[in-house]
Amino acid sequence: xxxxxxxxxxxxxxxxxxxxxxxxxxxxxxxxxxxxxxxxxxxxxxxxxxxxxxxxxxxxxxxxxxxxxxxxxxxxxxxxxxxxxxxxxxxxxxxxxxxxxxxxxxxxxxx
Amino acid sequence: xxxxxxxxxxxxxxxxxxxxxxxxxxxxxxxxxxxxxxxxxxxxxxxxxxxxxxxxxxxxxxxxxxxxxxxxxxxxxxxxxxxxxxxxxxxxxxxxxxxxxxxxxxxxxxxxxx
Numbered sequence: 001x002x003x004x005x006x007x008x009x010x011x012x013x014x015x016x017x018x019x020x021x022x023x024x025x026x027x028x029x030x031x032x033x034x035x036x037x038x039x040x041x042x043x044x045x046x047x048x049x050x051x052x053x054x055x056x057x058x059x060x061x062x063x064x065x066x067x068x069x070x071x072x073x074x075x076x077x078x079x080x081x082x083x084x085x086x087x088x089x090x091x092x093x094x095x096x097x098x099x100x101x102x103x104x105x106x107x108x109x110x111x
Numbered sequence: 112x113x114x115x116x117x118x119x120x121x122x123x124x125x126x127x128x129x130x131x132x133x134x135x136x137x138x139x140x141x142x143x144x145x146x147x148x149x150x151x152x153x154x155x156x157x158x159x160x161x162x163x164x165x166x167x168x169x170x171x172x173x174x175x176x177x178x179x180x181x182x183x184x185x186x187x188x189x190x191x192x193x194x195x196x197x198x199x200x201x202x203x204x205x206x207x208x209x210x211x212x213x214x215x216x217x218x219x220x221x222x223x224x225x
Contacts, residue, residue: 041219042219043216043217043218043219044154044214046214046215100153100169100170103153104153
C-alpha cells in the first residue's frame with residue numbers, strides 16, 4: 001500500500017492561513033488523496049479529496065503537486081475550532097484495499 | 112442528518128469477558144469498517160465488510176471477530192477481552208468500495224478492559 005508522511009504537529013495563529021503538507025512519493029495513478037480531521041473526543045470527519053486537480057470546498061482547499069507526490073491542505077483562515085488532528089490518506093478507486101490512517105498532524109491554533 | 116451510531120461511548124469490561132461493540136448506520140451504505148485508535152499509532156483497521164454476511168480482515172484482526180447480519184449493523188466482537196484491547200474503537204461506513212468517497216465515522220467507544 002502507498003504510504004503518506006505528515007509532520008507530527010503544526011501551529012498556526014488564529015485567522016491566518018494554514019498549509020498542512022503531505023508526502024506520498026509512492027502514490028499510484030489510481031490513488032485518490034483524501035483528508036480527514038478529528039476534533040477532540042470525536043470520530044474523524046471528511047474534509048476533502050482529489051485525484052489530480054486542485055479542489056475547493058466550503059471547509060478547505062486541496063493543492064496537489066503536478067507529479068502527485070505531495071499535496072497540501074489549505075485552511076484559508078484558521079479558527080479555534082480547526083484545532084484537530086488532520087489525516088492524509090490514499091485510496092484506490094473501486095478497490096477494497098485496507099486503508100489505514102497514520103498518526104496525522106496535530107494542528108494547534110493560537111488565539 | 113446522516114449518522115453512524117455506536118451503542119456506547121464508554122465501556123468497562125473484565126478480562127476474559129465476551130464483548131460486543133455495536134454500530135448502526137442509517138445511510139444504506141454497503142461498506143462498513145471497524146478501527147481501533149491508540150496514542151502514537153493512529154487508526155488501524157481491524158475488519159471491514161462490503162456486504163451483508165461478508166467480511167474481510169484488516170491489519171490487526173487477531174483477537175476480534177465481526178458480524179454483519181443486516182446491512183445497517185456491523186458488530187465487533189472480542190471473544191475473550193484482554194487488557195491490551197483497551198482502546199478507542201471507531202466504526203465507519205461508505206457508499207462506495209474502500210474509502211473512495213466520504214466516510215462517515217461514529218463518535219467512538221472507549222473500551223477499558225480491567
